[in-house]
Each structure stands twice: as C-alpha cells, then as structure tokens.
Amino acid sequence: MSGFEDLLTPAFSGDRRALAKLLTVVERGGAESRRLLSAVYPHSGKAHVVGVTGPPGAGKSTLVDRLIGRIRSDGAEVAALLVDPSSPFSGGAILGDRIRMQDRVSDAGVYARSMASRGHLGGVSDAAPKAAIVLDAAGFPYVLVETVGVGQAEVDIVESAQTTLVVLNPGWGDSIQAAKAGLLEIGDVFVVNKADRPGVEATVSDLNHMLHDGPEREWTPPVVTTVATTGTGVDELWEAVLSHQQHLAGVDGNAVERRRAERDLRVAMVELLQQRALDRIEESDIDGAVDEVAARRLDPWTAAERLLPG
Numbered sequence: 140m141s142g143f144e145d146l147l148t149p150a151f152s153g154d155r156r157a158l159a160k161l162l163t164v165v166e167r168g169g170a171e172s173r174r175l176l177s178a179v180y181p182h183s184g185k186a187h188v189v190g191v192t193g194p195p196g197a198g199k200s201t202l203v204d205r206l207i208g209r210i211r212s213d214g215a216e217v218a219a220l221l222v223d224p225s226s227p228f229s230g231g232a233i234l235g236d237r238i239r240m241q242d243r244v245s246d247a248g249v250y251a252r253s254m255a256s257r258g259h260l261g262g263v264s265d266a267a268p269k270a271a272i273v274l275d276a277a278g279f280p281y282v283l284v285e286t287v288g289v290g291q292a293e294v295d296i297v298e299s300a301q302t303t304l305v306v307l308n309p310g311w312g313d314s315i316q317a318a319k320a321g322l323l324e325i326g327d328v329f330v331v332n333k334a335d336r337p338g339v340e341a342t343v344s345d346l347n348h349m350l351h352d353g354p355e356r357e358w359t360p361p362v363v364t365t366v367a368t369t370g371t372g373v374d375e376l377w378e379a380v381l382s383h384q385q386h387l388a389g390v391d392g393n394a395v396e397r398r399r400a401e402r403d404l405r406v407a408m409v410e411l412l413q414q415r416a417l418d419r420i421e422e423s424d425i426d427g428a429v430d431e432v433a434a435r436r437l438d439p440w441t442a443a444e445r446l447l448p449g
Contacts (some may be wrong), residue, residue, distance in 0.1 A: 143174070186274065201416065218281070221251060268406075
C-alpha cells in the first residue's frame with residue numbers, strides 16, 4: 140500500500156495525526172481525494188451531522204464549543220469542522236476557531252478541524268461535506284459543521300447536515316426582513332443566542348409566529364434561547380437536536396438520506412465533468428478565451444460552448 144491507504148487503519152483506530160492527514164487529502168481534492176472518499180464511503184452513514192449557521196457575530200463558535208462540552212458530558216465522541224472566512228484570492232483562512240477551542244485539544248474524545256471556505260458564498264467549504272464523510276467513517280457519532288456566517292446566502296449547510304441550527308440574536312431584524320431570509324427555510328432548530336440582551340422576547344415571538352404560519356409541517360422547528368458565554372440553555376438546545384434526530388429516524392429518515400445521496404452524486408458529477416473539461420482543454424485556449432471575454436468581444440457562455448463543443 141502507498142499514499143492514504145497506510146493512514147486508514149490508524150486513523151480509524153483513534154490516531155488523530157493520521158486522521159488529520161486524511162482530511163488534508165480531502166481538502167487538496169483531485170483524483171487521490173476521490174479514491175479516499177470511495178474507500179471510506181461504505182463505512183459512513185452512521186453519524187448525525189449537525190450544521191450550525193447564521194449571520195456573523197451571532198456567537199456560533201462559542202455555542203459550538205458549549206455543544207461539544209454537552210455531548211462529551213454524555214460520554215460520546217464528537218468531531219467539529221469549523222469553516223473559517225478565507226481570501227477568495229489566496230484561499231488563506233483566519234482559522235480563529237481553532238485558537239478559541241484550544242481547551243478541547245487535550246480531550247481525546249474531541250476532534251476539531253478548521254477549514255477555509257475558499258470564497259464559497261454558501262458558507263461551507265467545498266471540502267467540508269466530504270470531510271464530514273471521513274469523520275463519519277472514522278466512527279464519530281456526532282459531527283458539528285460550523286459555517287462562515289454570511290447571512291441570507293448561507294443555506295448550503297442544509298444539504299450536508301441532518302439537523303441544521305440557525306443561530307440568531309435578539310433584535311435580529313423585523314418581520315419583513317425575517318420573512319425574506321433564506322435562513323428561515325432551512326432551520327430545524329432556531330437558537331436565539333445572547334438571550335441576556337434586551338429584545339429576546341420579541342425575537343422569540345416573531346420567530347414562533349413565522350414558523351407556525353402557513354401549512355402544517357411534520358416537524359415544527361422549536362425556538363431555543365441560549366447564552367453561550369455562560370452555557371445557559373445549552374442543555375435544552377441539545378435536547379432539541381436529539382428530538383429532531385429521533386423525528387428523522389421515525390418519520391422521514393429515508394427521504395433525508397436519499398436527499399443527501401442525490402446531493403453527493405450531483406456534486407461528484409459536476410466535479411468530475413469540470414476536471415475532465417480542464418484535462419482536455421489547453422491552458423492557452425482558456426487564456427485566449429479570457430482575453431476575448433475581458434475585451435467584450437465574446438461573452439462567457441459562447442466562449443464556453445466553443446471550448447466545450449457538444
């Protein structure tokens with residue numbers, strides 16, 4: 140064996156260094172990443188993936204840290220993927236979450252990994268859902284995925300998580316703003332964090348009103364209040380997550396899994412087609428087309444059709 144194959148057994152036996160190297164392979168992408176995912180995919184499907192999303196400054200990182208502690212208090216292992224803001228030019232990330240969670244490093248039951256968003260506006264690094272598959276296969280029963288926090292565009296997380304937490308703050312906007320927010324459409328549990336601030340009652344009331352408005356649904360998202368800095372409400376939040384997990388298992392778990400499988404397949408198809416396209420086109424031809432598009436002598440769609448004739 141060579142390459143990542145040598146890392147599989149130790150990584151899945153608790154070697155965190157080997158696991159980190161596997162995730163690096165995933166982040167690099169390419170053929171080796173696809174081979175790795177192909178090898179581990181049959182061993183995945185057991186973890187409950189919890190997405191944590193919401194606007195910037197809502198306190199997601201502190202809340203994730205508290206959730207890790209709550210999960211560990213039950214004796215369960217947990218992995219966290221912390222998607223950091225990154226430059227769309229260099230791909231470099233701040234990786235601040237890793238610094239904030241240093242106190243978890245010594246806990247053998249916790250694995251935390253910061254990942255750059257690489258300018259992906261949906262809030263989730265392209266590699267994060269794939270990394271979650273590796274962590275799932277490695278035996279973690281819970282995987283938390285914290286997103287960048289880019290506001291209303293941040294809805295990609297729902298496609299890679301079974302339970303999505305939407306974290307907001309008191310006074311998060313009036314009913315008109317909230318009604319426009321895509322975040323309201325993806326949440327399974329809503330968290331009003333920093334609930335020690337004024338306006339929490341009005342925010343909770345507005346959310347409950349909007350979530351109960353319209354046709355009846357199989358699962359009505361609960362609204363939980365927390366103060367992440369002190370841990371207040373975290374027990375109630377975790378109970379809401381577990382309730383949603385039970386709901387999925389008893390009602391529409393198969394539909395959720397099929398939706399995730401379809402998403403994974405479509406993403407894999409697009410990635411493979413993109414790679415095959417790049418493999419068959421000369422870089423000089425792309426550069427020439429870019430020059431034509433930049434000069435407005437050609438539009439991007441016609442240029443793409445010429446580079447990739449049917």
